């Protein structure tokens with residue numbers, strides 16, 4: 510099995526991807542949502558390294574990660590964009606339709622050493638190797654991936670299973686909206702009382718202040 514050569518900044522890319530499955534899951538979800546519209550050559554090369562680091566990382570207890578096939582090197586923006594698009598499509602399918610499916614060709618290789626112990630490895634082209642790594646990570650950690658519940662957000666994030674929103678901005682926004690909804694009637698009553706007070710002081714105490722019909726709440 511041949512190992513591909515990584516770029517000069519590979520160790521930094523490995524650090525950005527992270528050491529634990531949870532950190533790598535966060536990297537993976539961020540990668541799906543990174544804006545690649547104006548991807549610089551430098552960032553494309555960095556992402557190439559990050560994709561390689563992610564793909565090789567494997568899971569705890571693995572003998573070794575995946576080995577990539579020979580077409581890894583010298584890939585840039587187009588490859589990164591295409592891989593991101595496919596990954597995003599798959600992630601969206603999993604979250605919104607409940608299913609992730611990717612057909613991969615890979616060589617599953619076992620080596621038997623002279624003392625009888627077995628060495629295992631998987632070898633594949635970059636894209637199938639990436640998706641095999643994605644599949645394995647999501648099979649273990651996918652329960653933490655979800656879409657933000659806040660209206661109009663839809664951001665995908667990694668969090669504990671009970672977390673509903675991508676961050677404090679969205680959860681605050683939803684709390685405020687719920688508070689407003691629940692207190693709309695109370696606020697409306699208070700406003701009417703204040704209005705009635707003003708009218709009474711303007712027109713004398715015996716005025717009965719008619720009330721507009723309540724607006725339909727949506």
Ligand SMILES: [Zn+2]
Nearest residue numbers: 657662675679
């Ligand atoms: Zn959100």
